[in-house]
Amino acid sequence: QSRPEPQPEGSERLIQQQQIFNAYQWFHSVDADRSGFINSKELKQALVNSNWSNFNDETCLMMINMFDKTRSGRVDLFGFSALWDYIQQWRALFQQHDRDRSGSISGTELHQVLTLMGYKLSPQFSEMLVQRFGGRGGAHGIQLDRFIQACTQLQSMTQVFRERDTGMTGNVRLSYEDFLASAVTRLM
Secondary structure, three states: OOOOOOOOOOHHHHHHHHHHHHHHHHHHHHOOOOOOOEEHHHHHHHOEOOOOOEOOHHHHHHHHHHHOOOOOOEEOHHHHHHHHHHHHHHHHHHHHHOOOOOOOEOHHHHHHHHHHOOOOOOHHHHHHHHHHHOHHHHOOOEOHHHHHHHHHHHHHHHHHHHHHOOOOOOOOOOOHHHHHHHHHHHHO
8 A cells, every 4th residue: 555645845835825716806805895804795796506506595694604803794705614614524524424426415315414513313304404404495405505504503503502502411501592592692
């Protein structure tokens, strides 16, 4: 078995510079109004699922809000670069688990992803997520945009749960209003 050739020391920096340049070019092609910022409408026009449909409004707004440090509803080049990396990481995970190369994630495939992410959830829960986030009742699985939205919301709600499960028992007790406040803070 042969070993890979060692990379020259500057190659990692060269790759990072290329990624920054690519993000810069992509940013300027997406910034339709030439404002120096990307809003959710511009992001939506730039992102497509494997079936060539644009990403949905909710996912685009959610991602802009995640990387919008000024709460202005838009991101600058640096926020966009981080957002772009975030999307690429989710895309890689999505493609890795889209075993049948259908361009969508089935309930079974989603269950495998969630298990890999450390969740101990039932296959029925994964199917319920596909029904909730998939088009036309989830009959054909979920596209990349809804996959990102579902996984991100699951991570966010898990963080809320962990903050309240201080004994790490897997159980929390909270009032309905506390639950709603957590949901509104994390998801809206």
